[in-house]
Amino acid sequence: MKYDITTNKVPEMPNLGKGTECIKLLLTQASKDMHEPLVPMLFPSLGAHISGAEFQYPDRSWKEMCGQMANLVGGSGCNKGQLTELTKAICRDFSLHDETEMKKLREWAKISNSKSKSKDGPVKPDTPIFLPPANTTSAGFLENAIALETAGGRTQLFNFPEVEMADQLCGSHKYMSHLLRNIYDMAQAGALRATANGVSGNPTLRACITLSGVPVTVRKFYKNELHNGTFGRMVFSYKPREATRSGHIPRRGEFADNFYQQLDTYMARLDMTKGRFIIRPLNKLIDRLAQDMATLADLVDDDVLWDVSKRSLVSAWKAGCILWVLNTQTWTKAMGELVEWLVYHDLWSKMQIFADMLKDGDVNIQETSKAGPKNMLDSLPNNFNEAQLEALRLESGKNKEGTKAQLRQWVHRKFIEYSAQTGLYSKTEAYLKGNS
Known part of the structure; x- marks a missing residue:
């Protein structure tokens, strides 16, 4: 994952290159x-x-x-x-169009009022604004x-x-x-x-x-x-x-x-x-980002984040479609980088403003939230046991019953590996390299 939304630091927007x-x-x-x-x-x-x-x-x-x-x-x-x-x-073009339409409506109202008692009054014009x-x-x-x-x-x-x-x-x-x-x-x-x-x-x-x-x-x-x-x-x-x-x-x-x-x-x-269009490089990017969202949700074990990320992908994809049209229906790497940033910036913004309310149902509205999703694997040492993750989950307000399932998911995603000899879990080199 390119951006870390588990901190208060704003995800830095990429350089706006070709196509933007x-x-x-x-x-x-x-x-x-x-x-x-x-x-x-x-x-x-x-x-x-x-x-x-x-x-x-x-x-x-x-x-x-x-x-x-x-x-x-x-x-x-x-x-x-x-x-x-x-x-x-x-x-600006919308405003010019609307000015013409409103003029039609005012003229109709003027004539209609003058013939208010007549059955022959003019039909109200369609005036799309x-x-x-x-x-x-x-x-x-x-x-x-x-x-x-x-x-x-x-x-x-x-x-x-x-x-x-x-x-x-x-x-x-x-x-x-x-x-x-x-x-x-x-x-x-x-x-x-x-x-x-x-x-x-x-x-x-x-x-x-x-x-x-x-x-x-x-x-x-x-x-x-x-x-x-x-x-x-x-x-x-x-x-x-x-x-x-x-x-x-x-x-x-x-x-x-x-x-x-x-x-x-x-x-x-x-x-x-x-007409109808399929932007294949954009769709390939969104498929990859969907995998990243699943990875992120597993790291923080947060179903709410997982749920809202699905629509963050759709919104960023629509932005990508617009960029493609603006760039004479051509896709570029810089456009993809901006679309990716839009997904993470949306999620980061949501968590900065609402994380406490999402987690606890807290209706305190006086401050923005200071506690976004927490990457629990980063909070553990490189070598740890099940009890340490269980304690971390309890500290984070999660139940201990989900500990084993979270460990299985981390092993499945190759974030960690288990040693039967020591009884410890270890972060994989791929995970450590990706988070260095």
Whole structure:
């Protein structure tokens, strides 16, 4: 495994090499301290530009690029607002489209009101909005989903500067979890909708979402959603508090004309992508990372980590599909390195923010977690016996009954080997070399 997420140290993002030029271009408009936290947050906005295209996941299912959701987490005043600036830049074409559609709607409303008592009033036009405002209601979301489906299955993108704003979209926090899961799974709305023109509405929910929030608020928002699948579907990107206080004010970009000219070239590639695609190098990478996730889960003996890693793989795979399109449908090593980092950064962020709540069901929301998954094999000496692992498991809050099964799994994965002569387990050379 390339990254260690069992420590508080942020997994270092790889160099953005060949094939990641669009991401590098976007980062020129962000302050350097926000480069790593912002990269995972860019893909929902980029993915919302791809419609009419499907990509085959390694399990042979076909997936669209909608349903991507990511949450930026950091302290107050840490420059999270730069995400909104970049979203506006990426979605400049969305805003122009929406302005035209809203003009149609205003004209219809004006004429309709003047003929309110007449049966000959104009039919309300379909006005699909690509970038709805953050205060969109649940009824407005569903109505827009119908219009977007009529417009060819387009995706609506929401950017919530504060995580609590998502509740309004869902009607209330009670229904937030269900709606977010349906968006991720590209489910249908599941209900008919009565309109002035008759009964309509059971659209496929095509949406991408980005959210931002401070750790306390984010922990409170998700505290009841950690084990129902909502948590795993959301990508998290955490910016920890800096160790030292700096008087330097970070510099942002200027969003000059030449930046937009370059960006428009990449946006055109996304908009023109239609059809079905299989990206074999990406799928091979995801298969290998799935093995790494199993290895990681065995080292820490953590079923929750194992469960959420499966959707971290899907989210990173979707980012890989977008990178492939941006790079004129060509795969590179640097793109693979970035996809791998996205998997580990998501898991590291989740554990930094929620590890204590995942482990103990703790509803204390005042601090981010300081205790991520623990690599128990690293905590043991190179030569150890069963009793030492049993004691370590008890110390880590795990039951002693799982000791033998964990030892068998470690032997199976060739992390350790057993000596019947000494009765001791020893870390293998391959394991020690891989963790040196």
